Amino acid sequence: MQNANVSARILGHLRAAVDSPLIKNRRFLDDEQLIRSEQLEVLEEIFNANVRDAEIKELTSHFAGLLRRDHPCHLAVWGKTGTGKTLTLTYFLNLLTQLCAAEQIPIRTVHLDLTNPGPCFRALNDLACLLEASKYYRRGISLEEIMQKIEAKLADYHGYLVLFIDEVDNVRHDKENFMAFLIRRLPQRIPAKLILVLVSNHLDWPDRLDARVKSFLKVNEIVFHPYDAVDLQRILRIRVEKALDSRSVIPGVIEKISAIASCEHGDARKAVALLARSAYMAEKGHSPLTLEIVDQAATDLETDRYLTLIQSAPPQLQLAMAAIIEAKRRSKRTIIRSIDAYNAYHELCRRFHTRPLTSRVFGDLIAELDLYSLLRSRIVSRGRYGRTREIILNLPGELVDRIYRVVLDNIQ
DNA sequence: TGTCCACAGGAAATACGGGGGT
DNA sequence: ACCCCCGTATTTCCTGTGGACA
Numbered sequence: 001m002q003n004a005n006v007s008a009r010i011l012g013h014l015r016a017a018v019d020s021p022l023i024k025n026r027r028f029l030d031d032e033q034l035i036r037s038e039q040l041e042v043l044e045e046i047f048n049a050n051v052r053d054a055e056i057k058e059l060t061s062h063f064a065g066l067l068r069r070d071h072p073c074h075l076a077v078w079g080k081t082g083t084g085k086t087l088t089l090t091y092f093l094n095l096l097t098q099l100c101a102a103e104q105i106p107i108r109t110v111h112l113d114l115t116n117p118g119p120c121f122r123a124l125n126d127l128a129c130l131l132e133a134s135k136y137y138r139r140g141i142s143l144e145e146i147m148q149k150i151e152a153k154l155a156d157y158h159g160y161l162v163l164f165i166d167e168v169d170n171v172r173h174d175k176e177n178f179m180a181f182l183i184r185r186l187p188q189r190i191p192a193k194l195i196l197v198l199v200s201n202h203l204d205w206p207d208r209l210d211a212r213v214k215s216f217l218k219v220n221e222i223v224f225h226p227y228d229a230v231d232l233q234r235i236l237r238i239r240v241e242k243a244l245d246s247r248s249v250i251p252g253v254i255e256k257i258s259a260i261a262s263c264e265h266g267d268a269r270k271a272v273a274l275l276a277r278s279a280y281m282a283e284k285g286h287s288p289l290t291l292e293i294v295d296q297a298a299t300d301l302e303t304d305r306y307l308t309l310i311q312s313a314p315p316q317l318q319l320a321m322a323a324i325i326e327a328k329r330r331s332k333r334t335i336i337r338s339i340d341a342y343n344a345y346h347e348l349c350r351r352f353h354t355r356p357l358t359s360r361v362f363g364d365l366i367a368e369l370d371l372y373s374l375l376r377s378r379i380v381s382r383g384r385y386g387r388t389r390e391i392i393l394n395l396p397g398e399l400v401d402r403i404y405r406v407v408l409d410n411i412q
Numbered sequence: 413t414g415t416c417c418a419c420a421g422g423a424a425a426t427a428c429g430g431g432g433g434t
Numbered sequence: 435a436c437c438c439c440c441g442t443a444t445t446t447c448c449t450g451t452g453g454a455c456a
Contacts (some may be wrong), residue, residue: 138432141431141432285426320420338419339418359419360420363419364421364427379419381418382417382418383417384415384416386416386419387418387420389420
């Protein structure tokens with residue numbers, strides 16, 4: 001009996017959901033699920049809406065020489081995350097390849113994605129894999145060897161080689177090495193016409209390069225500005241058309257999402273994520289997509305971000321975070337001094353039988369937490385009473401509690 | 413004005429782990 | 435089995451510093 005009731009209820013829900021589905025095609029709410037042709041389709045529409053028009057023009061003129069068999073110089077692309085650098089370039093290079101194929105111009109484009117930071121070794125390793133020059137080594141092979149493998153692989157390719165390197169400045173430690181290889185060494189040792197497309201978040205990255213390498217680097221620069229609210233509206237509207245039943249989207253929702261996104265970061269990916277989250281919530285509540293839901297989704301997304309961040313962080317970082325929460329609870333004051341935090345950290349370590357780290361590293365951990373904006377910290381000089389780091393924890397109390405619980409669970 | 417606190421944070425050294433080549 | 439190489443995490447060592455106080 002009970003079972004029958006339950007299944008009837010479930011069926012009812014299902015039917016209601018099917019009758020008036022807000023979400024027609026949920027794959028268009030999540031880029032990861034789209035197959036390549038669909039991604040290109042979305043891009044096509046975005047660019048047709050005159051978004052990123054100026055940038056595409058610049059790209060075109062930069063690469064125009066290619067069709068005249070010239071050798072364009074390298075290209076530096078700058079823009080914050082989510083401004084569509086990767087998307088635009090992928091799209092553009094795709095077109096370029098097609099065009100060259102039609103003109104019988106040999107071209108090869110490689111997209112090296114350094115989104116997650118790693119040392120020179122990993123970057124070269126990835127590159128070698130992409131070029132099918134070697135297998136993926138985890139360790140134990142010298143940098144020199146990988147370089148040689150890459151050179152050997154390209155030894156008899158004479159066409160254009162476009163190396164599209166995403167987030168170049170994510171190469172840690174020995175970036176010089178990597179850049180020197182790409183800019184000075186590689187072009188001299190292979191016959192291909194090499195064009196580097198270097199994408200970065202930081203405007204000043206070429207300045208941080210070694211002078212000897214930098215002098216070799218001839219670049220054209222393109223800057224991607226953050227999307228403004230109007231661009232975002234166009235982008236979102238396309239998504240809404242593809243993924244949702246637009247009759248169930250209350251007017252003003254798109255405007256609101258793009259306003260939130262553009263004043264926070266101008267990041268299109270996040271704007272789409274917010275749209276997706278709102279749509280899921282609305283669907284769950286069997287309601288149209290309203291402004292209130294957008295608000296709720298925005299705060300939810302924020303909370304999620306912090307929680308997953310802390311959950312996937314290395315244990316010592318989690319412990320440091322917990323220590324700060326402890327210290328804050330104990331002192332009852334807004335500002336926590338680094339010694340207090342460090343003492344609390346020691347106690348936590350004792351409680352969980354972990355060997356505490358030196359205060360030197362602890363300081364770095366705090367800086368890292370600050371970077372993730374889980375807290376605010378600043379260095380304050382108290383005159384003859386020395387200098388300290390003042391730590392302020394200004395997240396909502398409920399979130400702090402959840403973080404604390406998550407961390408303790410993880411450490412057990 | 414100079415002193416000097418109490419820590420920050422850079423650099424180098426050290427420890428450790430694990431894969432590849434032979 | 436041995437050595438070499440590299441990445442990562444920490445420690446050790448050390449220099450730097452803003453401003454209260456005398």
